[in-house]
Amino acid sequence: MLMAVGRSAPRYQLMGVVYPKSQRLRTSMLEYFITVVQLCHHVIKLSRKTAFGQWASTMTTPLKGYQSDLELWAAAIKEEVNLLMVQQLSLEAEDNSWFRSQVTKRFESQSYARRLKARQRVLDACSTYYYEQDWKRIRKLGTTSILETSAVYANWKAQQSPQGLQSRTLVCTGKLGSGKSVILANMVDDLNLEVERKAVVAYFFCQHDSTQSLAPKTVIGSLARQLLQSENDLDVARDFLGDKRSLEVDEILSLLKHLLPTQFEAVFILDGLMHCDAEARQVILTSLQEIQNLIKLSLCVSVRPEPADSLQELRQLSNQQFLPIEDNKSDIDDFINAELERCLESGKLVVNDPALVLEIRDSLSQGAQGMFLWAALQMEALCLERTDADMREAIASLPRDLSALYTMILKRSRLSDVTYQSKILDLVAIACRPLTTEEMREALSVVPWETTWDPARRLNDIHATLGCCGSLLTVDEESSSIRVVHHSVKTFIFDHTGLRDSHQTLAEIILTYLNYDVFSRQLSTVKVPKISSSSVTAAVVNSTVPARRQSQSFALKLLRLKKSKDTDVGYSLLQYLQASRASDTVPWALYQYAVAWWQEHIWCLDLDLPNIHKLLINLLEAHDYDKPDFNGWTPLSHASQRGCLALVNWLLARGARHTVDVSGYSPLSWAINGRHLAVIDTLLKSEAVDPSVVDRSGETPLMSVIIMRDLEVLNCFCDRGARIDWNQTGSNGYTPLMTATLINFVEAILVLLKRLGPHILTQSPDGDTALHLAARKGYAEAFNFILVQAMVKQTFSKPLLVTNRNGETPLWLAAAHGHLEIVRSIFQYQDFDLDVPDTGGETPFWVAASNGHTEIVRYLANSGRVNVNHLNKAGLSALWAAVFNGHEDVVQAMIIMKTLDPNHSESGAGTPLEAAIRLGNERLVRLLVGNARTEVDQQIQHGKTPLQLAAEEGYEEIVAILVSTRRIIYNQRSHQGVTPLWSAADCGHSGVVRVLANTEGVDLNFPRMYGSTALWAAASNGHVEVVQILISTGQVDLNRKSQSGTTPLWAAADNGHIEVVNVLASTDGVDVDCPNDRGITPLWRAASNGYYHIVQALVDTGRVAINNVDANGTTPLWAAAENGHDDVVKFLIDVAVELNCTDIVSHPHAKQTPLWIASCNGHTEVVEMLVACAGVELDRRNEEGYTPLGIAAKRGHESVVAILASIRGVKLSQVDSNRQSALELARQYGHEDVVNVLEARRPRISVGLTPELV
Template identity: 25%
Template sequence: MEAVGGAAAILQLIDVALKTTIQVYKIYADFRDAKDTHKRLAREMRDLVRVLQQLLDVVLDSDPDKPKSGHAEALREMLEGEDSIVACCQKDVIEVSNLLGEIPSASWPIRKRKIDRILSNIASTRAQLGLAVQTQSMAVVLDIRRTLDRHESYMRQHVESESNKAIFGWLNPPDVWESLKNALQKRQPGTGEWLTKTPEFEYWKRNPGSLWLSGMPGAGKTIMSSTIVTFMLSEAQTSASAVVYSYFDFSNESQQEAQSFLRTCIAQLAAKNPAAYDILVGLRNRCSEAQGQQPRLEELLAATLAALGCFSQAFVVVDALDECSEHGKLLNIVKELQSVRNLHLVLLSRPEQEIEKALSSSAKELPLRGAEVDQDIAAYIQERIHRSGEMQEWTGEDREKVEAQLTEMAGGMFRWVQCQLDSLEKCIDSNQVDETLASLPPDLPSTYERILVNLDVKSAARVRDVMVALAFARRPLQVGEVMDIVSISITDYPRAKKSGNTVYLNQLLSLCSSMVSISTSGSGEKKKQEMRLAHASVKDYLVSKQLRSGPASAFYTTPSQGHLLMAAKSIACLLNQNDVSDFGPHTLEEVPFLLYSALNWVHHARDANLETNRGSLDDLIFALFHRDGDAYINWHRVTGRHGPATPVEGYAWDIHIRDGSKLIDGGRPCPKERLLNGHQIDRPLHHALQWNLWRVVQRLLDAGHDPNGYSKGNRAPLHYGVLQRALESMDLILHRGGNVDIGDWIGDTPAMFCAYKAKDPVTMEWLMDHGASLFPVSRRSGNLLQCAAMEGDPDVLEVILRKKPLNVSPDIGVDHNYNEIADLATPLQCAAYAGNLACIELLLKYGANVNLAKGKVGTALHAAGASGNLEAFQLLLERGADPNVVNGQYGSVLWAAAYGGDRECVRICLQRGLSIDELRTIRLFPEKKWLDLFDDERDKLMSDIIRNAGDRYCRDIFDAARSGMTSRVKAYLDGAEDRKAELEKKHEIHMRTPLSWAAAGGHIETVKYLAMEGANLNVWGRGLETPLEFGCLAGRLDMVKCLLALGARAEFRQAGKYRTAVVCAEMSGNKELVEFLKALEEDRTVTFEFEGQTYEHDGDKGYKRKQ
């Protein structure tokens, strides 16, 4: 069948139907008694035209490379010949037109019967044509599904491959595939396809730029985004093009942050392009050098921009900007993305003022409203009625009435239509259908109000708990967790407990009709049912002024009240676990809500701080902290010894319990009192400070808790308070005798803790205003100025410089070995060594002496050179640093730069003619100057200088092991009076041996040499970490295999230890390493390869080479 012939037949019928529609409106005034028939006629002609237009779209789509290819051929019988369905339908419409034209009006009743009969024929034909279109649309959907499946399979295969698991596990992007699939499940075939044919979209597709689709709540923006994504995935299938999609989600905190969008982008880009993957690897490596930290937003953005440059064209679709909790950060990211020349960006959101202001001049706005959206909604209504089991037994007249009225009242709101259909499906007779249609609520808030008002009092309380929990949970809740929440009572204080009343899921869902939905995520063993609010507008309604002042006001909540309810339910769940002898992994299966409670109650409690109507929350927290040692211990057995501040998933239960009854510490029975009071787990006051639960802090202090008491890690409550800017709680501590300058086990004060860990200028200002001193000295950090300069937050450093006494110099410092890495004596030396350019500028602005020579290192320029920080080196030279100063352990700046190993720093020194006399001692080119050397001679000279500096200035065996200088390690051992003592020597702070330093640094050859010399492979550091665990913390799989091959003990979860091998691997983010260790732990017959050899388990001896 020729497409043109089929199109002609359809166009003829469309023309006749449109003329008939016009005729209906012309005669309506003359036939007042024909009102109902007129309406039916107009509606039938309109629906017929809509179906024909969809059919025409299928027929005209003859591109063999597109999903609809060949579908027109399947419609041959419907379109060809005098007896075809289209031809017969055209005859029916012409007959109706003729009947309408007959005169006089007195014959109308007779004509009406004929018209009704013909309309029934037309309706049947329309249904057949609609089914044909739907069949073709489903074929398109299946084609799209195949495209998506191929895309998802490729992405998951890449992300989950053995070689890439570690990098993508560390990045931890949100699972956007699940979000896309959920959107597609709700999408009616054909919905939104009109958009891809608009001039605006066609222009966007061909030309880089930004398109903003704006729509009110419930307008179907997420469905539209899925249409765009699937369309672009089928269009842009070359390796030079990338299609990236991201969804913000009001029901999942991890998908509300601006960072989550960047993680999603770079993950998808890296999975498709090797160059983009290398950019991600580079980002991971830089963060690994900073001891496994996660990247900052600026670093993620820079990596994403670089990865986008790896493609000739990139199409990025971002849904629900308004559901991001960080609008300012996100809009700044969008602004940066819009500067990328090859980027086609689609943004979808509500037309909120902040978003509109940011995008008005940089993106083409396309509002989601108008005839095309109305047609999509009409198609959705027809399909929903057609497949509704409840409506199948309805009369055709009732179905038509519902379709007509909802189509007329929809106003572009998919969500409103969905809710009304949910309600109408419950009607049991025609009268109820009429009553429901006569009282349809005008908008979404009124719809939700009607649902809630109709609940009985007892059911209303449970439904409120469910909806508030779903609205403020930090992630989507599983069905079992919701059932636990509903059944937990918080009114039975002091022992809040789970009621024995069974809650039935289906009945609960029917009560929450249209406001709650269940979806399935994951697959296989990871498959789970999640319950969430059906739409973001439901959460908006729960906190709205309209609900607060309306008849359903009992359901109104504020964010702080919502978090208070979640905190109270969570703590009640923990208090129910009040028996240490009957608690273990089985408990998590029996109480689904327990894991969520343990990890998240403190977050909810902190977010409820502003709520004045506290209920029993503070009593419950106090009961957990002060009165119930068993529940408090069990809480830590879920989250780890430090609680949810640094939770470790899969934490070893046998650290505290074995055989279900005995508390264990180092393999010995451990009394509860020792766990609670002997620094084995963090103390309650420290937790209360960390999360700023100031009301509970006061009660704990009143109950006798020590404001200066030390907890696990030997830190005081104030150290914990600075982590979360807990100023109210910190005030209470100081007023009850707390010491603002109290030092931890190494001498770090709360202010130092703030400088290098919290990096919060507001908290630092509070500490300075409350008497924090510059003069306490830490063995790790030096004084406060040195600590702040080294860690590099300029805002924190400026607070200290601004608040310090006027008579205190910015050069005040003590000569110390910073973190057992470098000898530094002034704040400027610290900033220069760390390469913190902003801090260097600040210190110079406040009067620091750029050429002050002090301590072992010399000047700040020596420090920059010794650490190999080229940018800091160049900045100091620009600010007047004298490169001719000879001072400190290196003497000249040249030798400091050579020890740092940066060739450009060395080149700068040589170009300036520094220390040329000293160079002659190398005896490579004794008669030549730098300017006389050829390029290859210069390279050889610099290499020789750097090698000589390593030998000349390596301070000790620790320095040599940390840097992987095996020859220097050998030299230190050869020169030692007691070789064994030199091997087992430990640093004062970290208690690391040379072997531990080499393992942490990944220096395999150095580790092998030390092991050969008899170094203890299982020696413990300060945190009880062995060299194997240091290798795990660094995420180095090759190092772990090396140590196991050398004979390191393979007890991956040793009782009594905090950082076991598995836990350390989890902390590194290297999932490949975690799985490797778990495989060895679970099956001792598993072997592994290292340097071409196979190793197998050998009982208590660890692993041996397989014969």
């Protein structure tokens, strides 16, 4: 029992420790251990008894009771522990659930915060410019009624045009001062107030006095930010953005392409674009065009119509509409009335004569000419007048242009404070952003070069001082920034003061200001006093704190404090005193601007002056000497560009970085451009300067020196040759030696050749070496220097055989470009092949001949080392190339070469003679055929001979030249089976025909493959002169038929050539009525085609049978009626032709009279003429039993049916072989109009009766 207790008791004790708060467990455990103690007491008592006593005790022992109690309490402990475990698990589950929910909420909150942060980062990467501020300021200036009345604006802002949803552009044009900016600011309001508009409305107003607002990155970035603000999910942009904090324009466009759908709609209002420089405008417009192609962007941009090219720049924008601001007199009148009321009510304008106000109003209204600015400034100027007489005098002499108005305002305002006027104007005009009144106050208090701050120089009333500039300056109510009233004022200031002088004024102020000794950091020497708060009284506070309103307020608050624990307030009072006096002891107002923009101004100063240099050094020590300005220029870039050696040395000693600026140039590049030799030398010595950096144009500094042809600067590089890579290539793949060769800078070539070693013939991406470039350009001296060094240093085993990507050697290039001197230089070397072809198979000799370089052709040929008969890959010879390009001198030089084959070419390729003929070059043909070796009868393409080709092309002189050789076969046929004479006649070349017709041996009747003669061909094509020439020879067969059985006259009639018909018909021996194989005569054919004059001419000969029928039994009248030629029908009727076809021929047409076929085809006019003739058979049937009326009714020819039905003698009820009348046929085929015509004559119709009974 004790052993069991010994095993269980420690576990139970641990359970009590685990669950110390359970009262029941504690009670059970105590009972358990009490029982254990009682058991132990019993055992001890038993052990003290005698053996007999112990034996007697066993008879009455309570051990079983102890065992029962121990088991009871042990079970209770276990049950309680099990219960506690279950409860703990339940609580833990609840706690875990709560914990997980809290963690989930926290995680979701953090995830949402991260998404917001990432979204903000994307938007900030586009732009952080505060674009709303400019719109708010301009919007306050006024309203307009143009937007309410303009149909152009209404059409532009419509959410969908008639052509569908598409990008479009509204160009708002107006003269200077016409209120374009105000109109566009109101436009933003108008678009935002449209409730149903789904498109995002974005805007940007470029400010002439804010450098940042004129940058393309700012404009396009602000647009992108406004477009992306409407997009909820910008997570995709995180990977795109990477570690970048700011995006360039092209990156912003790529971001928009990733994030915006193609159906995204937006409106963008852009004002002040003309304030940007030309390069910035082009970038902005190109970017806007890309965005218009990407999404549905409705763009509105304002411009002045002058200069004219301002509108030309906008041509790339989509679907332009123009909103001219011309007739805005009502708006100006409203503006003048409102301003006059404001001035009168405020007391700014005081008049004695009330009528004077109307005079002012009328004068301003008439003189404004659409310019709000002019009216506003004139009104301000009139308010300065003191009497009515002065006002009337001023009205009488109002300045008519803005420049004169500005001059007048400044002249009148100068009287108030002439000391500060020019200085204020300079500062306002040149500042990179508008200065605030406090900034201007401190700037005007600065005395150049005095670096000790004197608070006494600070202006007491800056607003009164600004009055010396009159109404040309305005102060913004919100930001207190000072601006010129219009950007034209800035131009006016520069015209009268000069841009450099304005820059220098502000530069001197900033440089002096930033060198104030009060800005240097110092340890405080003031001991903090120990002051008991309980001993502070009003008198003490008043004697300690300055007597100002804020100080008095602070003292009173101290006095009114309730009694509290005594504390030391000395430190708090000292802090307050320092803060309250800070504005007096340190001039902080201008500090922010000066630190942000000092680099934009101070570099216009003369940095070599000792006092300026010292101050600049102090400034750079106090601020970042590597800080780039707005254009990315560091102080080292500026100093190098200005050639300030002392400053460059100082910067390099401090570890200034040699970086490339935004324009793509390094400090070394700027020093080279300025030819600052000492600075260049210093930079090249510095380990911090990389002399191999490539600039924006892809050139290394060394290349820039070479392009400038500056030997002195090049020598600087030579002095530091150990750090220079003399063989470094630029972005075009050219080395410095290649660059020097291209511009023929021989001195530089000599310098480079000494330092290049074995790399003289480095090849460009196109495979060109310096030798290739010199050979192409013809720089003989440079070529010789390079070649000699290449031979000496054995860069290649054979430098002259090095080919570029096109397979061209230096010799090839020299020959191609006609550089004989270089060719001669190359010929000094005997151990290489002169016939190395390029990739097109053209050798130097071949290309020299092709390009017309006669002397080189002779020189190469006389060397005996070239193949003058070489063929290129197209199988063409050098002689062919010279002929094709019309180089007569080259041909003349080559044709006498003994080794020349003038006919050499591959099969299918053209011969030189063919090329000369195709070009029509008689002189070249004469040169070629003058060589006895030239084959003048060699068949070329399609089996044509040179004579046939010349005849076909109509070259009369060339034909005569070829015929005169007497080395050709005159009647030889080509593969098409035509002779030279036939080709000339077919093409109508009368001169060639005359030459050939008069040449002995030419067969004038020699037929082509299909049997037609030259006369037939000429007649068929209407060549009258050729026909006359052939007839005049008396040797042609006038009636020779072709394979189809047609004579020349028949062919002429068939094609409507009346002049040829007249010539042939009037010629004795011509058969004018000769039919073809189908029995068709010329008259029949002409009648069928409707050639009235030919029909008339043939009939007038009296040698034609006007009623002859063809193989189908039809007459000329029938043919004319079939095709509706009413004039021919009338003529034939007039000459008494047979009206009814009566010949019995085994053909369906034989039973079709002219009236029947005309009715069948619906030729109304022909039917009218025929039914009017006596003897016409009105009811003649065809084989199917259709009468003219029946067939017309079947075909639905209403007008023909009406004519026939109205003729007495036409049997309306006659039926066909199917026993259907005309009315029934019309009904069967659905011709209701014909049915109506026939039913109108129904009383005459007896349906169902046979013709005999009607």
